[in-house]
Amino acid sequence: MKIMPGRPYPLGATWDGAGVNFSLFSEHATKVELCLFDGPEGKIERERIPLPEQTHQVWHLYLPEIRPGQLYGYRVHGAYEPRAGHRFNPAKLLIDPYAKAISGTATVSDEMFGYTVGDPAEDLSRDDQDSAECMPKCVVIDPAFTWGDDRPPRTPWHRTIIYEVHVKGFTVHHPQVPKVQRGTYAGLASPAAIDYLRKLGITAVELMPVHHCVTDKPLVDRGLTNYWGYNSIGYFAPDVRYSSSGRLGGQAAEFKTMVKTLHDAGIEVILDVVYNHTAEGNHLGPSLSLRGIDNAAYYRLVPDEPRYYIDVTGCGNTLNMTHPSTLRLIMDSLRYWVLDMHVDGFRFDLASALARELYAVDRLSAFFDIIHQDPVLSQIKLIAEPWDLGEGGYQVGNFPVLWAEWNVRYRDTVRRYWRGDEGQVGDLAYRLTGSSDLYEPSGRSPSASINFVTCHDGFALHDLVSYDDKHNEANGEENRDGQNENLSWNYGVEGPSDDPEIMHLREQQKRNFLATLLLSQGVPMICGGDEIGRTQHGNNNAYCQDNELSWFDWTLDQRARDLLSFSRYTIELLQNHPVLRRRRFFLGRRIRGSEVKDLSWFRSDGKEMSDEDWKDSPLKPFGLRLAGDAIDEVDSQGERIVDDTLLILLNAHKDVIPFILPAHRTGVRWELILDTQQPNGCRKHRLLKGGEAFDLEGRSLALLRLKRKQ
Numbered sequence: 001m002k003i004m005p006g007r008p009y010p011l012g013a014t015w016d017g018a019g020v021n022f023s024l025f026s027e028h029a030t031k032v033e034l035c036l037f038d039g040p041e042g043k044i045e046r047e048r049i050p051l052p053e054q055t056h057q058v059w060h061l062y063l064p065e066i067r068p069g070q071l072y073g074y075r076v077h078g079a080y081e082p083r084a085g086h087r088f089n090p091a092k093l094l095i096d097p098y099a100k101a102i103s104g105t106a107t108v109s110d111e112m113f114g115y116t117v118g119d120p121a122e123d124l125s126r127d128d129q130d131s132a133e134c135m136p137k138c139v140v141i142d143p144a145f146t147w148g149d150d151r152p153p154r155t156p157w158h159r160t161i162i163y164e165v166h167v168k169g170f171t172v173h174h175p176q177v178p179k180v181q182r183g184t185y186a187g188l189a190s191p192a193a194i195d196y197l198r199k200l201g202i203t204a205v206e207l208m209p210v211h212h213c214v215t216d217k218p219l220v221d222r223g224l225t226n227y228w229g230y231n232s233i234g235y236f237a238p239d240v241r242y243s244s245s246g247r248l249g250g251q252a253a254e255f256k257t258m259v260k261t262l263h264d265a266g267i268e269v270i271l272d273v274v275y276n277h278t279a280e281g282n283h284l285g286p287s288l289s290l291r292g293i294d295n296a297a298y299y300r301l302v303p304d305e306p307r308y309y310i311d312v313t314g315c316g317n318t319l320n321m322t323h324p325s326t327l328r329l330i331m332d333s334l335r336y337w338v339l340d341m342h343v344d345g346f347r348f349d350l351a352s353a354l355a356r357e358l359y360a361v362d363r364l365s366a367f368f369d370i371i372h373q374d375p376v377l378s379q380i381k382l383i384a385e386p387w388d389l390g391e392g393g394y395q396v397g398n399f400p401v402l403w404a405e406w407n408v409r410y411r412d413t414v415r416r417y418w419r420g421d422e423g424q425v426g427d428l429a430y431r432l433t434g435s436s437d438l439y440e441p442s443g444r445s446p447s448a449s450i451n452f453v454t455c456h457d458g459f460a461l462h463d464l465v466s467y468d469d470k471h472n473e474a475n476g477e478e479n480r481d482g483q484n485e486n487l488s489w490n491y492g493v494e495g496p497s498d499d500p501e502i503m504h505l506r507e508q509q510k511r512n513f514l515a516t517l518l519l520s521q522g523v524p525m526i527c528g529g530d531e532i533g534r535t536q537h538g539n540n541n542a543y544c545q546d547n548e549l550s551w552f553d554w555t556l557d558q559r560a561r562d563l564l565s566f567s568r569y570t571i572e573l574l575q576n577h578p579v580l581r582r583r584r585f586f587l588g589r590r591i592r593g594s595e596v597k598d599l600s601w602f603r604s605d606g607k608e609m610s611d612e613d614w615k616d617s618p619l620k621p622f623g624l625r626l627a628g629d630a631i632d633e634v635d636s637q638g639e640r641i642v643d644d645t646l647l648i649l650l651n652a653h654k655d656v657i658p659f660i661l662p663a664h665r666t667g668v669r670w671e672l673i674l675d676t677q678q679p680n681g682c683r684k685h686r687l688l689k690g691g692e693a694f695d696l697e698g699r700s701l702a703l704l705r706l707k708r709k710q
Helices: 167-171 190-198 216-220 250-264 289-299 324-339 349-357 367-374 410-421 426-432 436-442 499-521 557-575 611-615
Strands: 013-015 020-026 033-036 045-049 053-055 057-063 071-079 137-139 161-166 202-205 212-214 232-238 267-274 305-310 347-348 381-384 403-406 449-451 525-527 599-602 622-626 644-651 657-660 669-675 686-690 693-696 700-705
Touching: 020 289, 057 232, 071 289, 071 622, 167 190, 167 426, 190 250, 190 557, 202 693, 232 250, 232 324, 232 349, 250 267, 250 644, 267 324, 267 700, 289 324, 324 367, 410 449, 410 499, 426 436, 426 611, 426 622, 499 525, 499 700, 557 669, 644 657, 693 700
Parallel strands: 161 202, 161 525, 202 267, 267 347, 347 381, 381 403, 403 449, 449 525
Antiparallel strands: 013 020, 020 057, 033 045, 033 071, 053 057, 071 137, 212 232, 599 622, 622 644, 644 700, 657 693, 669 686, 669 700
């Protein structure tokens, strides 16, 4: 085979129409071999070719005879000295960190470990078993794709409604999706799936991790799998588990088709990405890619004991963001998904870990600086999970401009309020109005707050109101895993119930949570399936449950259909009322001759709340009036935005409370347009007079619209 020197960049395997350039970074390697594979499932290692050139610590060659579909991997030579931080072992086939597709899934076995499993010396003894047969292989792809007139929707933050969803779980049981496409990228782009998402009214899907993932050995030993996918090993490769293509490397084109189809429907694609750690785990983990390519460069090692890894992720290792090649890997991956795959944004798992340069979290780290000046990445949606497990890792409210954050303060406060905890009204007021206490000081807007009540990590909404404690026994860890949410709803029954009163109360609480989420300032994120009452039967950590426990059940009963109808209606209200999705924080005063202040708070006697009312701890109902004629913003045409004035009333107490409706002038009339007491959301609107009492039912939320002057 003819071998040419090739180029150091771009990294990875690049098909140019005539051949393939192979390029791999390794600072400390002494030799790098490219391995080519043939045969069924790539079991036959056809050839090993030493990379002849090294430029700026990048090893490279060009093979003019190679075509798309070729399977390959690397063997990297060097010192096996764990105490010095080096773990080179050419017996282990390694995945190219820049591989655009990976064939097959990895089931971790003893051969994949760089050391002899079970040896008393643990990882200090090098293992020479060849791992090639059990390793997945990288695939050379043809990047050509007909995007046509694809355009990113570029939905403004203040109009964004996020739907967090798992690619497989969403359609694997959907009766209207063709069987061959169920649980795949093609399934998510099927007419039935698109129709559902459009009718629901969301504007973006946030896909749980789609980077190629590995199931670690403890799960394999328990007969489970890593369903969620937060165990990445290929930052450029769409996970082959979700491909219906049936051809080598076909997952890349299938993913692009999915994005294009969602864009045609006006739906953005946001990826949940895991750049804080990899699937290689701690010092006793397998050698799959970065560990064997250059352990000391890619991972954060304990300074005085480089045999061990600094772990602020709880997953065994942390990527070394202080090394320029690690930063380059992540930035190249992000740009690839935007420029080549056309995604619209990212949600960064344990984002605080990416900001750690020396020890503490540095909000002005190199990672943020690079993104902020990048002409591509600075223009997309950037969402942080603003914490990690290390000291000082809780950084809610501390991320810089351009970033939105998962607002865990919102989640916790809203949950406490509807559970009936006292002393929550003051904090809830901030959460309902965009969390200005967290985001205004740094110059950000209400859209910096990604509001959520539930997400993949924790109880589903149905389980949130049905279980006092987690029930994760199926995970095989004796229920020790998962968050200790300890809700204690005190309904008298935990889990499934046929009691009509209990069932009614649970359904109403679901509507309370959804209504609160969708009527709050900021960006709402719905956990996929909550709108139809999806249950995991009390499992709040279903990361390893690739089965009916996690998948959507599309056999909707009447309660599920009612909740879906309620969700669609409430989202429609949000979309139709700009005062619910302001781009600026409220000022608490009149603007441009408005009849009332842009934001006012009311007690149940119809009087505005005083400073003493905010200090009062007993559980009392309260209301907030949002003045539609005091938005003080303009639309895309430069016209001033004017909306209806809305009144939101909340009562977490179990009793009915008469609420005197505000009347800033004579003849005020309010129209009831949403009531969580009603399964359908109260579509038969009622007219009520200002200054008169409205019976605000126990544990309910009501939304009223001020009738305009005739």
